[in-house]
Amino acid sequence: MDALTSTAVASRGRPRHWRLAAFARDRAAVLSAALLLVVVVACIAAPLITSVGPYAADDSLRYASPLTSGYLLGTDQQGRDELARLLWGGRVSLAVGVVPTLCASAIGLALGMAAGLARGLLDGIIMRTLDVLFAFPIVLFAIALAGAMTPGINTEIISITIVLIPYIGRLARTAAMEVAAMPYIEAARAAGGSPLEIARRYVFPNVLSPVLVYATTLMGLMIVVGSGLSFLGLGVQPPTADWGAMVADGRIVLNIAPHVTLIPGIAILAVSLAFNFLGDGLRDALDPRTGRRSRAA
Amino acid sequence: MFGVSVVVFLLMQLAPGDVATALLGPQATVAAKEALRHALGLDRPLPVQYGVWLTHAVRGDFGVSIATQEPVMDLVLPRFLNTLVLTFSSLLLAILIGYPVGIFAALRSQTVFDRGAMAVTLLLGSTPPYWLGLLLVLLFALRLHWLPVSGMYDIAGNGGLGDLLRHLILPAITTALGPAAIITRMVRASVRDALSRPHVRVARAKGLPRRRLLRRHVLRNALPPVITITGLQLGYLVGGALLTEVVFDWPGLGSLLYTSITARDLPVVQATTLLIGLCFVLANIVVDLINVLLDPRLQEG
Numbered sequence: 001m002d003a004l005t006s007t008a009v010a011s012r013g014r015p016r017h018w019r020l021a022a023f024a025r026d027r028a029a030v031l032s033a034a035l036l037l038v039v040v041v042a043c044i045a046a047p048l049i050t051s052v053g054p055y056a057a058d059d060s061l062r063y064a065s066p067l068t069s070g071y072l073l074g075t076d077q078q079g080r081d082e083l084a085r086l087l088w089g090g091r092v093s094l095a096v097g098v099v100p101t102l103c104a105s106a107i108g109l110a111l112g113m114a115a116g117l118a119r120g121l122l123d124g125i126i127m128r129t130l131d132v133l134f135a136f137p138i139v140l141f142a143i144a145l146a147g148a149m150t151p152g153i154n155t156e157i158i159s160i161t162i163v164l165i166p167y168i169g170r171l172a173r174t175a176a177m178e179v180a181a182m183p184y185i186e187a188a189r190a191a192g193g194s195p196l197e198i199a200r201r202y203v204f205p206n207v208l209s210p211v212l213v214y215a216t217t218l219m220g221l222m223i224v225v226g227s228g229l230s231f232l233g234l235g236v237q238p239p240t241a242d243w244g245a246m247v248a249d250g251r252i253v254l255n256i257a258p259h260v261t262l263i264p265g266i267a268i269l270a271v272s273l274a275f276n277f278l279g280d281g282l283r284d285a286l287d288p289r290t291g292r293r294s295r296a297a
Numbered sequence: 298m299f300g301v302s303v304v305v306f307l308l309m310q311l312a313p314g315d316v317a318t319a320l321l322g323p324q325a326t327v328a329a330k331e332a333l334r335h336a337l338g339l340d341r342p343l344p345v346q347y348g349v350w351l352t353h354a355v356r357g358d359f360g361v362s363i364a365t366q367e368p369v370m371d372l373v374l375p376r377f378l379n380t381l382v383l384t385f386s387s388l389l390l391a392i393l394i395g396y397p398v399g400i401f402a403a404l405r406s407q408t409v410f411d412r413g414a415m416a417v418t419l420l421l422g423s424t425p426p427y428w429l430g431l432l433l434v435l436l437f438a439l440r441l442h443w444l445p446v447s448g449m450y451d452i453a454g455n456g457g458l459g460d461l462l463r464h465l466i467l468p469a470i471t472t473a474l475g476p477a478a479i480i481t482r483m484v485r486a487s488v489r490d491a492l493s494r495p496h497v498r499v500a501r502a503k504g505l506p507r508r509r510l511l512r513r514h515v516l517r518n519a520l521p522p523v524i525t526i527t528g529l530q531l532g533y534l535v536g537g538a539l540l541t542e543v544v545f546d547w548p549g550l551g552s553l554l555y556t557s558i559t560a561r562d563l564p565v566v567q568a569t570t571l572l573i574g575l576c577f578v579l580a581n582i583v584v585d586l587i588n589v590l591l592d593p594r595l596q597e598g
Contacts, residue, residue: 136574139536144570147558224425228540231427232555247428251544254431255439265428272423 029281032274039271043090052081054088054241076249076260086267089241092153093268096235096242097223097275100157104164105215111165112172113207117180117199127173130166138163142225146234156235160222171214175207209286216282220275227268243268369568372553377572380549382461383468383542384534390473391480391530396523399484400516406489415485418478426537430471430544437467468545472537476530483526484519491519521588528584532577 023029042049074082115126133141145159179185180203188198227244229235236242243264250261365372402411421429437444445464491497492515500514539551546552550569557565 136570137532137536137577139533139539140570140573140577143539143554143558144566147554147566220423224423227425228427231425231540232543233559244425247425247431251431254435258435261428261431261435265425265432268425268428269420269423272425273420276419276423 023281023285026277026281026284028277029284032277032281035274036271036278039090039267039274040094043087043094046084046087046091049087050081050084052084054080054085055239074257074259074263076246076253076257082260082263085241085246086243086263089243089246089264090267092236092240092242093223093227093230093244094271096153096156096160096226096230097219097271100160100226101164101215101219101222103157103161105168105211107161108165108168109172109207109211112169112174113176113199113203115169116173116176117195117203123173126169130169133162133166134170139225139228142229143232143234146229151234151237153236153240156226156229159229160226164218164222167218168211168214172207172211175210176203179203179206213279213283213286217276217279220272220279223268223272223275227264365562369564372565373550373568373572376548376550376553379547380535380538380542380551383465383472383538383547383549384531386465386469387472387476387534387538388527388531390469391477391534392527394473394477395480395527396484399481400488402481403485403488403492411485414481418481421474421478422482424475426471426475427540427544429474430467430541433467433471434544468538468541468547471544472534472541475537476533479533480523480527480530484523487519487522488515491515494518517591520591524587524591525584528580528587531580535573535577 046054076082076085111126111130115123136144142159142163145162146155149155149159185198185202188202193201223243226235227242227247230242230244231248233245233248236245238245246264247261247268250257250259250264254261398414402414405411444467497510497514500510505514538547538549539554541547542549542551543555550573554566554569556562557569
């Protein structure tokens with residue numbers, strides 16, 4: 001309690017730069033941000049890093065173990081370069097983790113704010129609809145949605161977006177209702193601000209930070225879920241690389257060439273962990289008042 | 298529940314491809330397709346189709362599988378039991394790991410044990426479950442030959458309980474570890490929170506024996522949020538089990554869902570999704586009931 005009060009006082013005293021300082025003090029978060037940056041740059045610069053493409057198969061060198069000359073991470077059952085596939089596949093896996101979370105955040109934020117501020121009938125309609133979507137376990141719903149559409153990266157992105165909207169919508173609604181009860185909102189209303197203007201200038205910035213924190217943590221989770229969809233063959237189709245699909249490829253040759261399974265799995269684990277740490281760091285930096293938030297089940 | 302059924306029904310309207318074309322083949326005449334569509338009721342408006350589907354579904358009639366021509370219920374029910382076996386053994390395992398470790402970590406706060414447990418749970422929480430399953434297969438089945446790779450019974454085996462348990466170990470561990478990690482963290486946070494409340498300090502000052510203090514004043518207050526999270530994990534477990542079943546060829550709903558999606562066997566997909574969704578809703582209701590029983594304060598609400 002004492003620590004909380006003192007940070008709250010400190011944040012009032014020195015507004016902006018305090019936030020960056022708090023983030024910089026969290027070593028795990030800074031390291032995670034650095035790791036993610038490296039991964040993103042490496043994936044974007046994939047053609048510059050590897051001379052071989054992700055589909056170029058070398059029949060003479062199948063199941064090469066890591067550190068074989070020319071193939072830093074070895075090759076898979078078709079003699080394709082694991083490093084190249086990892087980097088090219090990272091583009092897909094990162095996109096599947098990040099894009100749907102951003103889309104769902106935007107939609108969830110809008111719906112949640114509308115529900116939290118308007119209350120009444122609109123609130124009822126929006127929240128009951130989200131409750132229904134909420135009733136499905138997240139993985140089942142994503143699988144069922146992806147399964148009902150034609151497999152591919154768009155399907156993956158759309159289904160994960162839909163799955164996430166209720167989670168973010170609920171959070172945004174709670175946050176909006178909390179903010180709406182604040183005295184400064186009443187003051188703004190008394191000063192003659194229109195509801196839209198109040199929502200934009202006073203509510204939105206305060207709802208944005210918890211949503212941003214939650215979204216960062218969700219990105220890590222969604223990389224795991226998205227790769228799960230690819231693992232089942234519901235995401236990108238062969239020969240396109242993707243970390244989940246690579247794990248699935250390796251499953252057949254698990255005994256002869258375990259590295260084909262191990263390497264993409266480690267990539268998923270590392271990136272997902274990094275997003276988690278980053279989310280924790282952001283939470284401490286953006287909002288010292290909130291305690292732990294429970295994770296999406 | 299009504300909402301769940303609507304979503305499941307609409308989900309299937311998303312499916313690409315025409316059922317009539319799928320059944321009759323590309324050479325079928327337009328008239329034949331029209332006739333079939335009429336016979337299946339597919340030319341009627343959506344709400345009517347939904348009503349017909351729902352009245353059948355309530356009676357346990359989900360139609361006939363497109364792929365195998367068997368009644369869907371006959372396909373789904375035995376699989377459902379197998380999934381329940383896997384899900385509940387995983388839940389049990391997750392609780393058996395999560396509760397003691399979480400309580401112990403909270404009581405020995407900031408020790409090596411606490412920090413170690415938190416690091417491991419963080420790692421497990423981010424691990425893709427299907428990948429973890431493959432690692433376990435690699436280590437315990439392919440390299441050490443201690444346990445079978447996949448399936449539920451040996452083909453040559455007698456199909457007894459021992460055989461089932463041997464096949465159950467790896468999938469159950471795979472499914473349980475992720476939820477176990479989340480439960481551990483939740484139990485730890487909840488117990489720590491309960492320990493810091495004033496009434497615990499008073500009880501301690503009164504000289505209450507440690508054991509009694511823990512049971513009556515700490516755990517009782519720490520339980521409700523923990524039970525809620527455990528119940529939520531049931532949904533996560535079912536989702537995890539779907540993937541684990543595919544990895545281990547466990548003959549449950551997950552592998553059925555997987556093969557039916559690949560085969561575009563819509564009635565089976567509908568029945569499976571609806572069944573799992575209903576279980577999840579049911580689990581949440583049970584959790585609420587348990588919480589009301591534990592905490593009389595909630596009864597007024």
